[in-house]
Amino acid sequence: MRPPRALWVPFPLGRPFGAPDNPDFQRRVLLATLQLLTADSGPVLADFPDDAPGDAGVDAAADGGWACPVSFPAPPVDPADLGAAVAAEIGRLAPWYEAARCARGRTTVGVSAFSIEAATAHAARFLEAPPPETGAEGAIRLKRALEDLKAFYSEAAAAQPGARGDDVADWLWRETALGRLMARLGQVLAAGDDAELRFLAERSLVPRAQGARRD
Amino acid sequence: MVRLSDLAEEDRDHLLAMPCPQFEDAPWVTGPPLSQRRLAVVTTSGVQLRGDAPFAIRTAEYRVIPGDATAADLIMSHTSVNFDRTGFQRDANVVFPIDRLRELADEGVIGTLADYHYAFNGAYMEPRAYAGTAREVAALLRGDAVDTVLLVPV
Numbered sequence: 296m297r298p299p300r301a302l303w304v305p306f307p308l309g310r311p312f313g314a315p316d317n318p319d320f321q322r323r324v325l326l327a328t329l330q331l332l333t334a335d336s337g338p339v340l341a342d343f344p345d346d347a348p349g350d351a352g353v354d355a356a357a358d359g360g361w362a363c364p365v366s367f368p369a370p371p372v373d374p375a376d377l378g379a380a381v382a383a384e385i386g387r388l389a390p391w392y393e394a395a396r397c398a399r400g401r402t403t404v405g406v407s408a409f410s411i412e413a414a415t416a417h418a419a420r421f422l423e424a425p426p427p428e429t430g431a432e433g434a435i436r437l438k439r440a441l442e443d444l445k446a447f448y449s450e451a452a453a454a455q456p457g458a459r460g461d462d463v464a465d466w467l468w469r470e471t472a473l474g475r476l477m478a479r480l481g482q483v484l485a486a487g488d489d490a491e492l493r494f495l496a497e498r499s500l501v502p503r504a505q506g507a508r509r510d
Numbered sequence: 511m512v513r514l515s516d517l518a519e520e521d522r523d524h525l526l527a528m529p530c531p532q533f534e535d536a537p538w539v540t541g542p543p544l545s546q547r548r549l550a551v552v553t554t555s556g557v558q559l560r561g562d563a564p565f566a567i568r569t570a571e572y573r574v575i576p577g578d579a580t581a582a583d584l585i586m587s588h589t590s591v592n593f594d595r596t597g598f599q600r601d602a603n604v605v606f607p608i609d610r611l612r613e614l615a616d617e618g619v620i621g622t623l624a625d626y627h628y629a630f631n632g633a634y635m636e637p638r639a640y641a642g643t644a645r646e647v648a649a650l651l652r653g654d655a656v657d658t659v660l661l662v663p664v
Contacts, residue, residue: 297533297536298536298661299536299538299539303511305512305513307516307593307597308511308512308521308592308593308594309593309594309596310597310604310605311605311662311663311664312603312604312605312607312610312662314604315596315600315601315603315604316600318609318610321604321607322613325607325610325611325614326614326619329544329614329619329620329660332541332547332658333544335540336538337536337538399600400582401584401602402599403585403595403598403599404585405560406564406585406586406587431567434567435566435567438567439587442587445595446595446599449595449596453596453599453600458596460595460596460597464594464596494567495567499567499589499590499591499633502592503520503592504520504521504592506520
């Protein structure tokens with residue numbers, strides 16, 4: 296594949312312009328890309344020379360790494376009731392989510408038609424057989440509910456500075472009831488009869504890196 | 511594109527196993543100076559306006575991002591789970607640099623921004639599956655007098 300002009304960048308997937316909340320660095324990357332338009336002949340493939348800086352104003356390594364600011368004491372619910380456990384976590388995270396939303400003036404929650412509470416209940420229903428919905432529509436509705444839940448958790452966790460993408464992902468998948476719920480969903484749906492839900496479970500539910508860590 | 515060495519082994523193996531399509535030619539055109547160019551963003555990041563229909567899994571559809579959209583208007587319904595979204599959650603410009611582009615246009619570094627930008631869902635589809643809607647977007651870009659496209663893959 297030979298696009299006419301391409302800038303290779305060393306940034307993590309999902310961050311093509313390098314670093315959030317760093318307009319100077321984003322501008323550098325953008326200008327380096329636009330500069331390719333001045334080439335007389337092509338195709339052109341150039342390398343951006345610098346790694347993205349860490350979170351602005353924070354050196355996670357220096358301060359011992361990031362830890363989620365919200366603690367989750369054992370909720371007074373049946374530990375096997377993952378839906379209730381997630382609902383309890385949402386209650387603890389909500390103030391941080393709202394603080395982040397107000398500080399940034401935006402949220403990425405809203406892909407699904409569910410409230411966060413309804414998204415939790417909807418996802419939990421898929422832990423039992425038979426699933427409440429099936430087929431392509433059922434699978435995508437479940438996925439969107441989960442994406443909103445993940446966004447809610449991630450935005451709440453990142454309300455405190457120092458949270459890098461890997462830190463938040465590891466916390467979400469390894470330390471929360473939501474992570475346990477989604478992992479359990481992957482197992483249940485992968486063993487089910489519906490092809491679309493199986494595809495979701497096998498390809499679009501648990502990140503490859505997180506799935507390998509759980510094995 | 512991240513260094514392969516910085517990826518988890520599973521992600522690295524997945525990317526290395528992906529087929530790389532071969533094309534017979536390499537398109538190349540020149541244009542006016544950057545300060546006279548009209549630029550649009552076309553991205554596979556799965557961004558959309560809040561309230562628009564989210565992307566389905568395995569779709570070549572696109573979403574229209576109006577040129578006056580703000581970061582607060584944007585959400586992401588990309589269907590891959592194998593990339594970090596926290597950057598976008600904190601600052602949409604790390605994926606869709608709308609504020610940075612407006613600044614460059616205001617400064618005269620680039621000419622003008624298009625009336626519309628476009629987003630696709632870059633997951634689970636072979637590149638050729640996007641040919642039909644890509645041509646549709648190309649026609650829309652021509653109608654918008656766009657002569658420069660910033661392709662942002664995610």
